[in-house]
Each structure stands twice: as C-alpha cells, then as structure tokens.
Amino acid sequence: MPDVYRRLLDDHTPAANGCGRCRACTVPGTGSPGAVWPCSMHQLAVLARKIHDRPLRGRAE
Numbered sequence: 001m002p003d004v005y006r007r008l009l010d011d012h013t014p015a016a017n018g019c020g021r022c023r024a025c026t027v028p029g030t031g032s033p034g035a036v037w038p039c040s041m042h043q044l045a046v047l048a049r050k051i052h053d054r055p056l057r058g059r060a061e
Contacts, residue, residue, distance in 0.1 A: 002052055008045035013037075 011024040014037045021033030022042065038046075 002049075005045040005048040005052065008041055009049070012039055012042040012045065 012022050013024075015021045015023045015033040017033075019033060020037060022035045022037040022039035023033055025035030025039045025041065026032055027034040
C-alpha cells in the first residue's frame, strides 16, 4: 500500500508560515497547525516507506 504512505507524506508537511508545526495535524475546531513537525504520522509514513523499499530476502518464489 505505497499509496497510503505517499499520501501521508504529502499531507503531513511543515506549515507554510514557518511555525514548525504540521500542516495536517490541526488544533480541533481552529484549523491551526498544532503538532510539532515532524509529527508522528509523518514519522510512521517514513518508516513504512523504508520497510517497503528494502529488498526482500529469504522469500521463496
């Protein structure tokens, strides 16, 4: 499911105003960036990309 981690990486980016917050992780009801960037969703998506990109070893074809 590479499309999932790619979409998360596209959405969870630093806010344009340079406040050091994630643009997708907002404060409820305000739309203001809330979570410090890189947020946990961004970090999980990076980990998923690393797992997806590594070569498979020992798998019977």
